[in-house]
Amino acid sequence: MSVLDRPRVEEPVPEVGAPPRLKRGWAVGATIFVWLGGWALLRGTATLELGGAELTGFHQWLNGVRDDFDAARDTSFFFQYVIGGISTAIDTVVTFFQELLSQPAFPRPVPEIGWLGVVALLTWLAYALAAWRSALLVFVSLLLFGSLGYWTDSIDLLIVTAVAVAICVVIGLPTGIWMARSKRATAALTPVLDLMQTMPAFAYLAPLALFFGIGPASAVVTTLIYALPPLVRITAHGIRTVAPTTLEASRSLGTTDVQALRKVQLPMAKRTIIVGVNQCMMAALSMATIAALINGPGLGQPVAQALQSLDIGSAFVSGIAIVIMAIMLDRTTTAASQRAEKEARAGRAGGRRRWVVLGAGGAVALVLVYVSRTYLWAAEFPERPDLGTPLSDGVTQLTDWLVTTLENVTNSLKDLVTYALINPLESLLADTPWWLMGLVILAFAYLLGGWRPTAISAVCLLVILGTGLWNETMKTLTTTLVATLIVILSALVVGVWMGRNHRADTAIRPLLDALQTIPPFVYLVPALALFSTSRFTAIVAAVAYGVPIATKLIADGIRGVSPTSVEAARAAGTTAWQMISKVQLPMARAAVVLASNQGLLYVLSMVVIGGLVGGGGLGYLVVAGFSQAQLFGKGLAAGIAITALGIMLDRIAQYAAARYGRA
Amino acid sequence: MTATTISPVKTTESALSVRHLWKIFGTKADKIIGSPDADLSRQELQAKTGCVMAVKDVSFDVAPGEVFVVMGLSGSGKSTLVRLLTRLIEPTAGQVIMGGSEITAASESELRELRRHHVAMVFQHFGLLPHRKVIDNIAYGLEVRGEGKTERRQRAQEMVDLVGLEGYEESYPDQLSGGMQQRVGLARALAVDPDVLMFDEPFSALDPLIRRDMQNEVIRLHEEVGKTMVFITHDLSEALKLGDRILIMRDGEIVQIGTPDEVVAVPADDYVRDFVSEVPRSHVLTLRWVVREPRPGEPVDGPVMQAGVIVKDAARAVLEAEQPVRVYDGDRFLGVVDDEDILRVVVAEEDEQPEPEPQP
Numbered sequence A: 001m002s003v004l005d006r007p008r009v010e011e012p013v014p015e016v017g018a019p020p021r022l023k024r025g026w027a028v029g030a031t032i033f034v035w036l037g038g039w040a041l042l043r044g045t046a047t048l049e050l051g052g053a054e055l056t057g058f059h060q061w062l063n064g065v066r067d068d069f070d071a072a073r074d075t076s077f078f079f080q081y082v083i084g085g086i087s088t089a090i091d092t093v094v095t096f097f098q099e100l101l102s103q104p105a106f107p108r109p110v111p112e113i114g115w116l117g118v119v120a121l122l123t124w125l126a127y128a129l130a131a132w133r134s135a136l137l138v139f140v141s142l143l144l145f146g147s148l149g150y151w152t153d154s155i156d157l158l159i160v161t162a163v164a165v166a167i168c169v170v171i172g173l174p175t176g177i178w179m180a181r182s183k184r185a186t187a188a189l190t191p192v193l194d195l196m197q198t199m200p201a202f203a204y205l206a207p208l209a210l211f212f213g214i215g216p217a218s219a220v221v222t223t224l225i226y227a228l229p230p231l232v233r234i235t236a237h238g239i240r241t242v243a244p245t246t247l248e249a250s251r252s253l254g255t256t257d258v259q260a261l262r263k264v265q266l267p268m269a270k271r272t273i274i275v276g277v278n279q280c281m282m283a284a285l286s287m288a289t290i291a292a293l294i295n296g297p298g299l300g301q302p303v304a305q306a307l308q309s310l311d312i313g314s315a316f317v318s319g320i321a322i323v324i325m326a327i328m329l330d331r332t333t334t335a336a337s338q339r340a341e342k343e344a345r346a347g348r349a350g351g352r353r354r355w356v357v358l359g360a361g362g363a364v365a366l367v368l369v370y371v372s373r374t375y376l377w378a379a380e381f382p383e384r385p386d387l388g389t390p391l392s393d394g395v396t397q398l399t400d401w402l403v404t405t406l407e408n409v410t411n412s413l414k415d416l417v418t419y420a421l422i423n424p425l426e427s428l429l430a431d432t433p434w435w436l437m438g439l440v441i442l443a444f445a446y447l448l449g450g451w452r453p454t455a456i457s458a459v460c461l462l463v464i465l466g467t468g469l470w471n472e473t474m475k476t477l478t479t480t481l482v483a484t485l486i487v488i489l490s491a492l493v494v495g496v497w498m499g500r501n502h503r504a505d506t507a508i509r510p511l512l513d514a515l516q517t518i519p520p521f522v523y524l525v526p527a528l529a530l531f532s533t534s535r536f537t538a539i540v541a542a543v544a545y546g547v548p549i550a551t552k553l554i555a556d557g558i559r560g561v562s563p564t565s566v567e568a569a570r571a572a573g574t575t576a577w578q579m580i581s582k583v584q585l586p587m588a589r590a591a592v593v594l595a596s597n598q599g600l601l602y603v604l605s606m607v608v609i610g611g612l613v614g615g616g617g618l619g620y621l622v623v624a625g626f627s628q629a630q631l632f633g634k635g636l637a638a639g640i641a642i643t644a645l646g647i648m649l650d651r652i653a654q655y656a657a658a659r660y661g662r663a
Numbered sequence B: 001m002t003a004t005t006i007s008p009v010k011t012t013e014s015a016l017s018v019r020h021l022w023k024i025f026g027t028k029a030d031k032i033i034g035s036p037d038a039d040l041s042r043q044e045l046q047a048k049t050g051c052v053m054a055v056k057d058v059s060f061d062v063a064p065g066e067v068f069v070v071m072g073l074s075g076s077g078k079s080t081l082v083r084l085l086t087r088l089i090e091p092t093a094g095q096v097i098m099g100g101s102e103i104t105a106a107s108e109s110e111l112r113e114l115r116r117h118h119v120a121m122v123f124q125h126f127g128l129l130p131h132r133k134v135i136d137n138i139a140y141g142l143e144v145r146g147e148g149k150t151e152r153r154q155r156a157q158e159m160v161d162l163v164g165l166e167g168y169e170e171s172y173p174d175q176l177s178g179g180m181q182q183r184v185g186l187a188r189a190l191a192v193d194p195d196v197l198m199f200d201e202p203f204s205a206l207d208p209l210i211r212r213d214m215q216n217e218v219i220r221l222h223e224e225v226g227k228t229m230v231f232i233t234h235d236l237s238e239a240l241k242l243g244d245r246i247l248i249m250r251d252g253e254i255v256q257i258g259t260p261d262e263v264v265a266v267p268a269d270d271y272v273r274d275f276v277s278e279v280p281r282s283h284v285l286t287l288r289w290v291v292r293e294p295r296p297g298e299p300v301d302g303p304v305m306q307a308g309v310i311v312k313d314a315a316r317a318v319l320e321a322e323q324p325v326r327v328y329d330g331d332r333f334l335g336v337v338d339d340e341d342i343l344r345v346v347v348a349e350e351d352e353q354p355e356p357e358p359q360p
Helices: A021-042 A057-072 A077-102 A115-129 A132-147 A151-181 A183-198 A201-212 A216-240 A244-252 A257-294 A300-308 A312-346 A352-374 A388-405 A407-431 A434-449 A451-467 A470-500 A502-517 A520-531 A535-560 A563-571 A576-587 A589-613 A617-627 A629-660 B042-049 B078-085 B108-117 B134-138 B140-144 B149-163 B178-191 B208-225 B236-242 B260-265 B270-276 B311-320 B339-352
Strands: B016-025 B052-062 B067-071 B093-098 B119-122 B196-200 B228-233 B245-250 B253-258 B304-306 B325-329 B332-337
Touching: A021 A407, A021 A434, A057 A077, A057 A201, A057 A629, A077 A151, A077 A201, A077 A216, A115 A132, A115 A312, A115 A352, A132 A151, A132 A312, A151 A183, A151 A216, A151 A257, A151 A300, A151 A312, A183 A216, A183 A629, A201 A216, A201 A257, A201 A589, A201 A617, A201 A629, A216 A257, A244 A257, A244 B119, A257 A300, A257 A312, A257 A520, A257 A617, A257 B140, A300 A312, A300 A520, A300 A589, A312 A388, A312 A502, A312 A520, A388 A407, A388 A520, A407 A470, A407 A520, A407 A535, A434 A451, A434 A629, A451 A470, A451 A629, A470 A502, A470 A535, A470 A576, A470 A589, A470 A617, A470 A629, A502 A535, A520 A535, A520 A589, A535 A589, A563 A576, A576 A589, A589 A617, A589 A629, A617 A629, B016 B078, B042 B052, B052 B078, B052 B253, B067 B078, B067 B236, B078 B093, B078 B196, B078 B228, B108 B119, B119 B178, B134 B140, B134 B149, B134 B178, B140 B149, B140 B178, B149 B178, B149 B208, B178 B208, B208 B228, B208 B236, B228 B236, B236 B260, B245 B260, B245 B270, B253 B260, B253 B270, B260 B270, B304 B311, B311 B325, B311 B339
Parallel strands: B067 B228, B067 B245, B119 B196, B196 B228, B304 B325
Antiparallel strands: B016 B052, B016 B093, B245 B253, B325 B332
16 A cells, blocks of 8 residues: 555656667567577576575574674663663553553453453544544444454554554654655655665564564564655645645745644645555554564464464454454544544534533443453453354365365466466576576666666665575566566456446445455465465465555546547547557556556565465565574575565666656 | 836835846846846746746836736736745845835844735635634734734624625635635735735636626725735736736736826837727726817817816717817816717727726
8 A cells, every 4th residue: 555655756767878669679579589598508507596494604694693683682782772772662562551451461360451441442532533433333343353252462453553653653743744844854765765665564574573572562663664654755745735825825924934834734734644644554554464473462473373374264264353453443544534624624523412422432431441440251352252263164164165166276277377477487587597687687677767777676686696595586576577467467457447437446446445455464364275375375365465556546547538538539430449459548558557566566565475375485485584593594685685676676667667657 | 108107106105115126037046137148038048047037127116005906917927026025935136125124135034024014915816724714714814923812803803894704704715605715815914904915816716707896895995994905917907997007017027017098098019009909998098198289270168077087988978068178187278179089989999899897
């Protein structure tokens, strides 16, 4: 989601000597010819393959760094006071809330506030921030968490998310305001935000664990890094887009800067800023689940465990709980922003009645909090009704049945893609000697985007080479490319259909919106259920993750084509196919390019997480690095390689988009 | 009477005095003034230096209580000019003196004081705060200069009554029509009780009928509160209707400054002539512009009329009179006007565009 908010490369790239179309066609042909020729002759040589347990000097050095860090934790000033301070502060806050809401608070065997009190408080809070509808949603969702059997994990996840979002707001709002008011701040911070958003989330888990150890602190910091950029960007955007006339009118009456900010810009940007908080919260939730891999508390833990033990039933149930939480948070913050809008426009929303309900509700909530501190039944979520176990069993049976029934279909699909696409491409990418492959990539970078991305790619390739994981990177690249290809093709088909057919759009769009609220982690579950562990499974999850955004962008692009042009073409006797190929797609080119670009980035982040379900490549190494101490350095190196790969693909895609995306 | 001369108002008595004001957008714009480049045309200058000449060496004076209209097509620099007057845009060079104090030399806080107390502006797109009620929008200027809630509410309520917004105090701007919104803008400007009111094409975004209402509203308010007004417009009929004097701009330069009848009767060049060609002359010109020496033997004992009477209003009396009408400027005899002279003005415009619009 958040990747969307990143402005695209702004400067147009009329690079020197951008080859004209025909010449470029030849150049691409020649590059592919050399590549295939080199592959045929030199296949299997200089592939830099590295065995599963093999370590390079770099990896061992990283292991050493880890040991040094561990040792320094008690002695070094920096670790003890700076990192330790941050870490302790976060841990304290998280533990405080956990003992308050979810975990036993010593010497009590239960939290300070039992489930009944938590439900009452949060429902009341939702009513106060949004409306009764959101309150109802929160109420039902919380009861579902409990009856699915994940009360503690759910509240833990909520706590980690909330703490991260709170810190985001404290840091992000002033930063956004600063960026909106100072060009220099914008220039300085934009690359930082870009980097924060380009790095696949998976990649910075390890380095953070290195600094903050594993546990709540690093989970919160990881989540923070991932969720901060959208908030900063949207805040800055909201303040920047306050109508200039209004600002000028205010200046003409002699406002000071502070008055303008307080009385004009912030109130007028309020709604946008809440949208930013919504985006921030959704990003935080998805990252907080992934942070389970570095022992972050919450619902991610049961998902990760179930994925690793191939327990589809449990993975499904905990995944459902995450989805419910995503919907709950999304709808509530959206409703809160609508409420802010309504209050800003019409003022007296609710009026006295609302205050009465709020007051009475607050009193009831306090009573229930008291009850939940006093009686055990209100403190520990009851084991019945238990929806989790039957659901889990049902899903397991259904999956078994599906897998046996559809075995032929799923297997032939898997084999088709594996043998027709993945294997040949992987052989091409991974079996070509590294130096030739590197040159081929640079040639493509140049042909697609010009000199600048070529230079960046060269640096990234050198970094990848340095990590000693060239071969694994090429495997990850293969999966990414295959998944991106499938994403673009499906998005084109569905997006064009949606753009041309209003009914299709109204039917499909809510589904896509819903898919987009689901944290990436959850996508792995159904993919794993249907295709067990394989590279293909990771691709399926990546495709499922990338398709919604790409489809929506294309549909919007097709819809945005001027109706006059379509009408004119129809008047000239255009067939439906001609309309698509000669009018709508060319005119929506910018949207298609953007969709491919976004699809690629989404896929990459998911392919890496696919390491958990047999995706192989770098993602697997990252996961292995968390679980096996001697592989830590290799996992960290894999994280670096992922980052380099991500930056390289992103830059090439951005520059290509800037060049080809101009309508 | 030559139309381009600035009417001799002494600087000390002017409500607003502008001297050699320049605005050039672009880097190193200040180097251009005084160099030969300053004499280039706007296009040539932009091609050569990349800078855009928005306002070029403009000087004029506005008398207290005067309605001074600046007119020009889009891109003529008129909106930039009005923003230079209160430094919403910083001038490149020149002086602006308002009520005896030099705005162009004011510090940031002096400037803020000036904007808070002495000059207020009405904008084309209203610039209202969507999250505030009408009454709080009107009180905004009072609020930012630190007045208490009760005083500013009271003052704002007076303004509500003045501009005819009774009953809409608690509404939000987007619940009002464009005309009503601009009344809010007007009330907001009036609330701070400024010495000078600036209008930047305030009625361009409104329907023609509403626009006429609002023009009459401005005329009424001017009679009631007697503020000095600087009014920007691209609409000549609006300029003629409201202006005591009109400044016509093109490409950032003054083409002509004069009273409405001067501009119509003696256009400074083809640009202005083109502008005023559509104007029903009999509605603007006064007898001063048609009066002539009596011919030898012509009777000079007809009815008497004053030179300031508009031709349209004099037409019936002149046509019905047996003798040519004698025209006086006060006690001074200027000459005579007969049927033929009146018809020349009235009929000549029949060919072009007979669109009657009542002149107040």
